[in-house]
Amino acid sequence: MGNTALSENLVDRHAIGITPANDDDSGYESLVKTSPQQEHHLDVLIHGAHCAACIQSIEGAVMRQPGVLQARLNFSARRLSITWQGPTDLARNFVRSLREAGYGIQPYTPSTERAALAKEERFLLLCLGVAGFAMGNIMLLSFALWTTSQETMGLATRDFFHWISALIALPTILFSGRPFFRSAVQALSYGRTNMDVPISVGVVLACGMSLFETLNHGEHAYFDSAVMLLFFLLVGRTLDFRARQNARSAATDLLSTLTGFATIIDNGHIRRVAIQSITPGTRIRVAAGEKFPVDGRISDGHTDIDTSLITGESLPRAHKPGDLVYAGTINMGAPVQVTALQTAENTLLADIVRLMEKAGQSQALYVRLADRAAQLYTPVVHTLAALAFVFWWSVMGMAWQPALMIASTVLIITCPCALALAVPVAQVLAIGEMMKKGLLVKTGDALERLAQIDTVLMDKTGTLTLGKPQMITPSESIEPKLLQLGASLASHSTHPLSRALCEFYQGPLLPLEDVCESSGQGLSANYDGKLLQLGSRAWCGDSNAPAHSALEIWIRFSDQTPCALHFEDMLRPDAASTIAALKKKKLRVVLLTGDRRSTAEAMAACAGLQEVHADMTPAQKYHFLENLRAQGRKILMVGDGLNDAPVLAAADVSIAPGTALDVAQNAADIVFMGTHLQSVDQAHTTACITQKLVKENFALSIIYNILAIPLAIAGYVTPLLAALAMSGSSLLVIANSFRIRWIR
Amino acid sequence: MSVLLFMIPLALLLGLVGLAAFIWSLKSGQYEDLEGAANRILLDDEARSDKDNAV
Numbered sequence: 003m004g005n006t007a008l009s010e011n012l013v014d015r016h017a018i019g020i021t022p023a024n025d026d027d028s029g030y031e032s033l034v035k036t037s038p039q040q041e042h043h044l045d046v047l048i049h050g051a052h053c054a055a056c057i058q059s060i061e062g063a064v065m066r067q068p069g070v071l072q073a074r075l076n077f078s079a080r081r082l083s084i085t086w087q088g089p090t091d092l093a094r095n096f097v098r099s100l101r102e103a104g105y106g107i108q109p110y111t112p113s114t115e116r117a118a119l120a121k122e123e124r125f126l127l128l129c130l131g132v133a134g135f136a137m138g139n140i141m142l143l144s145f146a147l148w149t150t151s152q153e154t155m156g157l158a159t160r161d162f163f164h165w166i167s168a169l170i171a172l173p174t175i176l177f178s179g180r181p182f183f184r185s186a187v188q189a190l191s192y193g194r195t196n197m198d199v200p201i202s203v204g205v206v207l208a209c210g211m212s213l214f215e216t217l218n219h220g221e222h223a224y225f226d227s228a229v230m231l232l233f234f235l236l237v238g239r240t241l242d243f244r245a246r247q248n249a250r251s252a253a254t255d256l257l258s259t260l261t262g263f264a265t266i267i268d269n270g271h272i273r274r275v276a277i278q279s280i281t282p283g284t285r286i287r288v289a290a291g292e293k294f295p296v297d298g299r300i301s302d303g304h305t306d307i308d309t310s311l312i313t314g315e316s317l318p319r320a321h322k323p324g325d326l327v328y329a330g331t332i333n334m335g336a337p338v339q340v341t342a343l344q345t346a347e348n349t350l351l352a353d354i355v356r357l358m359e360k361a362g363q364s365q366a367l368y369v370r371l372a373d374r375a376a377q378l379y380t381p382v383v384h385t386l387a388a389l390a391f392v393f394w395w396s397v398m399g400m401a402w403q404p405a406l407m408i409a410s411t412v413l414i415i416t417c418p419c420a421l422a423l424a425v426p427v428a429q430v431l432a433i434g435e436m437m438k439k440g441l442l443v444k445t446g447d448a449l450e451r452l453a454q455i456d457t458v459l460m461d462k463t464g465t466l467t468l469g470k471p472q473m474i475t476p477s478e479s480i481e482p483k484l485l486q487l488g489a490s491l492a493s494h495s496t497h498p499l500s501r502a503l504c505e506f507y508q509g510p511l512l513p514l515e516d517v518c519e520s521s522g523q524g525l526s527a528n529y530d531g532k533l534l535q536l537g538s539r540a541w542c543g544d545s546n547a548p549a550h551s552a553l554e555i556w557i558r559f560s561d562q563t564p565c566a567l568h569f570e571d572m573l574r575p576d577a578a579s580t581i582a583a584l585k586k587k588k589l590r591v592v593l594l595t596g597d598r599r600s601t602a603e604a605m606a607a608c609a610g611l612q613e614v615h616a617d618m619t620p621a622q623k624y625h626f627l628e629n630l631r632a633q634g635r636k637i638l639m640v641g642d643g644l645n646d647a648p649v650l651a652a653a654d655v656s657i658a659p660g661t662a663l664d665v666a667q668n669a670a671d672i673v674f675m676g677t678h679l680q681s682v683d684q685a686h687t688t689a690c691i692t693q694k695l696v697k698e699n700f701a702l703s704i705i706y707n708i709l710a711i712p713l714a715i716a717g718y719v720t721p722l723l724a725a726l727a728m729s730g731s732s733l734l735v736i737a738n739s740f741r742i743r744w745i746r
Numbered sequence: 747m748s749v750l751l752f753m754i755p756l757a758l759l760l761g762l763v764g765l766a767a768f769i770w771s772l773k774s775g776q777y778e779d780l781e782g783a784a785n786r787i788l789l790d791d792e793a794r795s796d797k798d799n800a801v
Contacts (some may be wrong), residue, residue: 054788078780121780135765142757159750350748737753 019377030093033109041071044084044093049106051080056105063103064096075261081110125399129178131238136174137226140167141725144226148722159374162214165224171225175209178232181239186312190348195305197376198424201235203291204413211410214403222407227414227724233731238422242399244371245429246722262286267339277346290335296342297349303338306497307331318497330644334496335519357624357648370447372425375700376414379421379710387412390715404717412714415724416707421729424699426448428739432692437743440660440675441685448671451655453693454636458584459627459649461641462595462602466577468677469642469661471498471553471569474505484565490514491525491536499555500525500536502569524555532560577609580679585610587686590635594623596645620645627652640682642666657682699735706731735743 033042051060057075060082064073069088076083084096093382097107143163152160169489179202186198212223263274267285277295280286285301288294294307306318309331318334321327327340329349346352391409394400429446436443443449460466477485487509492500494517514527514534521678524537535558543556544564558564574580584591592613595602599616606614613684615626627649630637638648639653650656658670667673674681710727713719771777 057782057785058789075782076779077780077785124772124777127777128769131765131768131772135761135768139758139761143754160749166758170758682754 015682022515030097030109031090034090034093036090040087042086042088042090042093043098045110046084046097047108047110048075048080048082048100049108051075051105054141056362058099059494060105063099067092067099070096087325094501096676103734116172123240123243125238126181126236128234129181130240131685132174133178133229133233135238136178137229138168140226140229143167144235144721144725152221154375161216164212164225167223167225168213168216171229171400172209174229178236179205182232182235185210195377195380196373197379199312200380200413201417201422203384204417205232207416211407215407221739222410222506222721224414224721224724225364225694227728231414231417231419231727234419234728235417238419238426241423241426241430244427245433246378255332257633280342282342283343286340287337288333288340289337290333292333294329294331294333296329296346297344298327298340298342300325301341303336305333305335305338308334318480318660326603351644354620354644354648357621357652370425371423371450371696375421379391383413383416386715388415391608393715394717408717411717411719411724415442415710415714415719415727417728419728420706420735421700421735422701424703425731426694428692428695428737429743431739431742432688432695436463436672436685436688439681439684441681441688442673442675443685444671444673448655449689450696451636452672452689453639455589455638455654457590457592457635457637458682459592459594459609459632459641460581460652461639461643461646462593462605464572464642464661465592465640465646465659466679467571467573467604469659470571471502472572472655472681473502473567474552474570474572475566477506480567482567483558483596484557486510486512487529487534487559487567487621488567489555490529490535491517491527494527495519495525499553499569503555505566529559536560553638573605573608576678576680583680583683584686589638589686593647594618594626594641596620596623598714605650620648624648624652626639638682638686641670657685691742695742696738697744699738702734702738705719705729707733 015094025158030044030046033044037043039573046058051057057077060075061073064070064082064084067086069092070084070086072083072085074083075081082100086092100107120603129445141419143166146155147160147163176540182198182205183202185196186202189196189199195481202219206229208224208231208688212228215223249376250556264277264280264286264290266273266275266280267287272287279364280296286298290305300321300323302323304320304322307321307327308318309328318478320335321338325341328351329344329346330351388410394403394408397401426446429449431444432449433446463469485507486509489509490511491514492503492507493511494500494514512529514529516527517527519525520541522539523541524535526533526535526537526542528534536555537543539545539547539556541556542558542564543554543566546567550568552570554566554568556564556566581591593602593606593609593611594613594615597616598619599614602614602616606612623646627637627639633653637653637655639649640658641647641650641656642659643666644663646658647663647666649671650658650666655672656670657672657674658666660667660673660675662670662673672685674685706727710719748757
């Protein structure tokens with residue numbers, strides 16, 4: 003082979019690496035919407051935006067293009083909206099420049115579920131705003147009523163103030179009370195009761211009685227209490243909604259990785275088609291760097307395939323014609339032709355999606371602490387109010403109106419303001435605290451579930467370990483020149499072992515000629531006119547050398563003796579201490595891995611783990627978890643791969659490292675940033691503290707009720723007392739929740 | 747007490763103005779990206795202002 007042929011090969015490979023991305027970008031044009039004013043609009047999802055600088059560089063990358071009118075990134079939703087004038091195919095340029103700026107792009111398909119959530123949050127905020135306005139204005143009048151005696155004020159003025167209060171309060175209750183009324187009616191129609199039932203009854207009764215009192219020139223009207231109640235409850239509801247909003251929607255996100263385009267060969271013609279239209283038997287061309295669109299069999303070509311998505315294995319494996327390939331795995335080596343065996347809906351990846359959907363359903367069965375409290379609370383409070391009415395009316399011989407008034411003050415004063423705030427305030431504050439420590443908590447009740455676990459399942463690769471091989475051969479044992487040559491050659495490859503070698507070697511690199519990659523074997527090049535090779539033992543190593551348990555690559559230069567370099571996926575530095583800390587909390591820690599038994603056991607021994615289950619497929623992992631759950635175990639799963647995703651979704655609660663695949667991150671309840679496994683222990687500790695605070699909050703609001711109920715039943719509760727008690731108990735609960743910042 | 751006839755409507759009116767402003771900000775999507783808004787404080791807006799004005 004001549005030199006020119008080799009270098010052409012390199013250029014060719016390089017070109018292949020870039021083309022598929024551009025081809026794919028043409029698909030975005032079909033998503034462009036055009037307004038009657040000839041303005042085009044495109045929404046895309048951005049991955050990898052973390053900070054203010056990201057916002058600027060993302061918007062900047064698009065704004066610099068000609069014709070762009072607006073580019074705005076919604077940071078929370080990771081959605082970039084672009085508006086521009088001119089040709090629609092500019093979309094391709096936008097996507098390319100965003101990719102060049104280093105961000106991942108995906109087509110944005112508005113999910114109806116997410117739109118509904120956004121609408122719901124807006125609705126709650128609107129109700130909260132209206133209730134806040136009404137509360138402020140009624141309080142203004144109420145202060146006059148509370149502080150002035152009837153003699154100074156006069157009957158007419160008092161009635162006037164009551165009427166204005168009613169005028170503000172009644173429409174507000176009708177408007178802002180809807181979230182509670184709706185859910186109460188829904189619960190009752192299923193024959194159940196929830197927290198919203200006593201709330202609705204209390205608010206409606208308070209308003210009704212106050213209106214009646216106002217009509218009869220009565221002394222007390224509770225419009226202020228009713229609206230204040232609604233305001234505090236809405237604060238709790240909105241916080242709660244915030245804390246729960248990012249519930250995991252892993253399965254749908256995973257399916258979106260299966261959308262896109264593939265190159266097929268149809269009667270000798272090459273076409274780009276949507277992945278969904280591929281049928282079994284279709285011949286597909288997969289370029290280097292591209293994902294395999296469906297499960298299939300290689301019909302032509304040799305290549306290395308990165309199967310980490312399915313197996314969690316970090317090293318690409320060599321594949322030859324006749325070998326099976328799976329959708330979602332990435333072709334790392336040379337272009338190949340594949341015959342499709344399945345449609346896109348029947349791939350292994352789609353099976354995993356189905357497992358995850360199943361897992362999501364079992365998740366929904368969890369009953370939150372607040373809801374369990376409500377189930378107890380409702381009957382107790384309503385019975386008390388009814389008893390108070392019966393007592394005053396039949397036993398004490400009071401007229402029915404004042405007796406009903408007393409019964410409704412019981413309902414008002416016991417109305418679960420503090421109870422409704424007890425959980426969300428503590429959780430929202432805890433989530434904020436954890437965010438500062440690099441822990442992203444997606445839903446508030448994840449903390450509740452995390453505090454209850456008794457078993458921890460750990461994945462090995464990428465969770466217990468760093469997920470990428472590190473060189474373990476000491477540099478003293480290699481000849482420096484050989485190491486330098488090896489690293490120079492390795493810098494031409496994206497193979498994980500080559501990258502590890504480059505990371506290990508910090509010195510200057512040498513210029514090489516005619517670099518060439520032989521798929522599944524290694525790299526070769528010319529240096530000083532002599533052959534330099536870096537690759538497998540069979541290709542350029544010493545086949546008689548003793549075997550080593552670690553991964554190896556060999557360097558051979560000219561006719562010198564070849565030298566072996568060994569690599570291992572290292573444990574995270576704090577893996578052992580984290581596991582010790584978890585065990586100290588009496589948690590059962592289990593290692594689950596798809597890797598070989600020998601490697602898994604060696605690794606577990608280093609980390610101080612006794613229970614190891616190796617050679618597990620995604621389905622086996624899932625069934626292992628189901629078995630544990632059937633035994634009544636509460637499980638935390640820590641994992642990072644697609645093979646872990648169903649287990650992450652099915653576990654009672656799950657944590658993924660920030661280096662995990664998007665799918666795994668989406669499936670997990672908590673994501674930790676940085677390399678410290680210690681975060682898992684930290685998350686558990688914070689969750690336990692939060693749970694303790696929540697219970698204290700419950701205790702506080704129950705103590706408050708125990709004090710307030712006798713007063714209400716005795717008929718001593720005035721509107722002023724109700725307002726003080728309600729805001730007092732709510733503030734107490736909020737203040738207690740803030741202790742999360744000091745407790746260690 | 748005649749001052750009440752003047753002050754109470756005025757108080758209510760001010761409250762309503764506040765409420766209207768809140769509803770406007772909600773409808774115009776200002777609460778949709780609180781995280782992003784918090785980050786945007788840190789951005790220099792000179793670079794983008796001329797284009798924004800052009801819109």
